[in-house]
Amino acid sequence: MSVMASTPSAPVKPKSNTRLRNTLTFWAFVGPLALGLLVFVYIPIVWGFIISFFEARQTVTPSQFVGLTNYVDMLTDPNFVKALVTFLIFAVFIVPTTFFLSLALALLVNNTTKGTSFFRTVFFLPTACSYVVASMTWRMSIFNGLPFGFANIVLGWLGVAPIQWINKPDPPYFWIVLVTVRLWLQLGFYMILFLAGLQEIDRALYEAALVDGAKRGWQTFRHITFPLLRNTSVSILLLSLIAAFQAFDEFYNVLSTGVGSSSNITLARPPLVYIYQVAMADQNYGRGAAGAFILVAIIIAVTIVQGRLFGLGRAEA
Amino acid sequence: MxxxxxxxxxxxxxxxxxxxxxxxxxxxxxxxxxxxxxxxYVILRNAFLPSKLITAFDWTWLPMPPSTNGWRDLLANTNANIVDGLRNSLVIAILQTVGQIAICSFAGYGLARIPFKYSNIVFYAILVTLMIPGAVTFVPLFVLVASFGWISTFQGLIIPGLFSGFNTFLFRNFFLNFPKELEEAGLMDGLDHFGVFFRLVLPNSMSVMMSLGVITFIGAWNSFLWPLVIGQRSETWTVQIVLSTFMTAQTVNLPAIFMGAAVSILPLVIVFLFMQRYIVEGVKMSGIKG
Structure with missing residues (x-):
């Protein structure tokens, strides 16, 4: 009865009711995440930004405004600059090797008819290992500088004298240790991405190319496979570069001896390790935060530049 | 011819x-x-080989008969307790995985399906967080978490890792492709959005939940920097921190630390062998980042 009586004015009222209910439902679903990101991402960034302009030693509450001092200190600190150079060296080694080796693995696995899943599993399995376990295995056993390390045993078979892999700055064999540990851990991950990309390529393209007289192998790879893997390739380059920029675990665990100045960590200290030492060991949070924002600025700049470069290339193509 | x-x-x-x-x-x-x-192979060999044979200049290929001294010494180490480390890692990784998947799938569904005027603004605010790699901002995050008094606590280890903008983004994409007719039929039958989500959407999203869940679990189990920064007292050390302290200890017992390494990767190797299909899917989904 009353429902029928109120019919004329009904279209307005239930609508705003529904809208309110929808708004409440929306926040019930999205609220926990939004609140979490606000508290644990946005607020730390804002607070960290404030702290980076203050003196904050041994305390996380800013005490005295110092302007840009922390930034100037950080950028003129030869160790911080050296850390950025260390990252560059690391990236020059790790990004191309990761790219070509994971592509090679994917092509090899993709070419098989039998045992495909076996090989895929073997190359992917190291992803289950942590950087700590892998660093331990590399440092204590495979690249142990004493003659019983596995690499030195193998060299011994070839008649080469044992090599001190980690402790010496010259020649910098420690780079071999740091690069191979990351390769072992990461290649399977990128191989899976390349395999996914390869499977999206239409088989008919290869058949058409063969009919047209192209040779299977290098020619089809160069003119079909590689161009069609473009999107996968770009995202793998970007992912591995950003991952290298955040390198911490293997440098810390392979090089650190835990005893301050005598530690090998000064041989190669990427940005995050250096910031860790400034912020955690010296408890200088103001400078640590300033360093973090310099890194964030670099990462965003690199991401945008890379996006522009490849974006423009795509528009031309 | x-x-x-x-x-x-x-x-x-x-x-x-x-x-x-x-x-x-x-x-x-x-x-x-x-x-x-x-x-x-090296990890297993060292774990079961007596110390003397590991450091011998001739390579022993197989630990025959296998020695259990590594296991005994590993348990006897009182400076860093591997059993506590494994338990802490398990608790942290499970809670973080379940919590993150619940929060992010919820948010992803809300963004994909619940009409709200400012939904897009909220979505962009979430996307912005993807621009900033998490590890780089660990100092500001540490400063905040320290001010909560959460250093060396489980909430400090777990809660900051519960909110992933990236997983939310992936869930939103997944739910956008979910057959809308099914949900509309549910709403017609008198279910509200929660009913639709729990009764219709969730049972049909198990594979994406497993894929993202297993990737989250692996990440949580293997993570190092945050547990290192927050877990300052040994009661809250994860297994990764325990292993790391083995390497820098005064005396290094090689069979024991490699036994520790073997024990720490065992759960993940099992997860890998049985859930590889989901892991591969999860990796492909994560790969679109960048």
Missing amino acids: TVNTQTDTGRRVIDRSERIAIVLNYALLIFLSIIFLIPF
Whole structure:
């Protein structure tokens, strides 16, 4: 009865009711995440930004405004600059090797008819290992500088004298240790991405190319496979570069001896390790935060530049 | 006639070179497989070999008979307790995985399906967080978490890792492709959005939940920097921190630390062998980042 009586004015009222209910439902679903990101991402960034302009030693509450001092200190600190150079060296080694080796693995696995899943599993399995376990295995056993390390045993078979892999700055064999540990851990991950990309390529393209007289192998790879893997390739380059920029675990665990100045960590200290030492060991949070924002600025700049470069290339193509 | 024989020999030549290519392909794969398995072999060998034989200048290939001294010494180490470390890692990784998947799938569904005027603004605010790599801002995050008094606590280890903008983004994409007719039918039948989500959407999203869940679990189990920064007292050390302290200890007991390494990767190797399908899916989904 009353429902029928109120019919004329009904279209307005239930609508705003529904809208309110929808708004409440929306926040019930999205609220926990939004609140979490606000508290644990946005607020730390804002607070960290404030702290980076203050003196904050041994305390996380800013005490005295110092302007840009922390930034100037950080950028003129030869160790911080050296850390950025260390990252560059690391990236020059790790990004191309990761790219070509994971592509090679994917092509090899993709070419098989039998045992495909076996090989895929073997190359992917190291992803289950942590950087700590892998660093331990590399440092204590495979690249142990004493003659019983596995690499030195193998060299011994070839008649080469044992090599001190980690402790010496010259020649910098420690780079071999740091690069191979990351390769072992990461290649399977990128191989899976390349395999996914390869499977999206239409088989008919290869058949058409063969009919047209192209040779299977290098020619089809160069003119079909590689161009069609473009999107996968770009995202793998970007992912591995950003991952290298955040390198911490293997440098810390392979090089650190835990005893301050005598530690090998000064041989190669990427940005995050250096910031860790400034912020955690010296408890200088103001400078640590300033360093973090310099890194964030670099990462965003690199991401945008890379996006522009490849974006423009795509528009031309 | 001549044409025929030419194509004949031509094809035979291709077949032969292709066969060589296949053999080379497999030979290379087998060689690389051996290289990739060496570290696993080394870990197991060292875990079961007496210390004296590990440091011998002649390589002992197999620990025969296997020695259990590594296991005994590992448990006897009182400076860093591996059992506590494993338990902490398990608790943290499980809670973080379940919590993150619940929060992010919820948010993803809300963004994909619940009409709200400012939904887009909220979505962009979430996307912005993807621009900033988490590890880089660990100092500001540490400062905040320290001010909560959460250093060396489980909430400090777990809660900051519950909110992933990236997983939310992936869930939103997934739910956008979910058949809308099913949900509309549910709403017609008198279910509200929660009913639709729990009764219709959730049971049909198990595979994406597993895929993202297992990736989250692996990440949480293996994470190092945040537990290192927050877990300052040994009661809250994860297994990764325990292993790391083994390496920098005054005396290094090689069989014990490699036994520790073996024990720490065992749960993940099992997860890998049984859930590889989901992991591969999860990796493909994560790969679109960037």
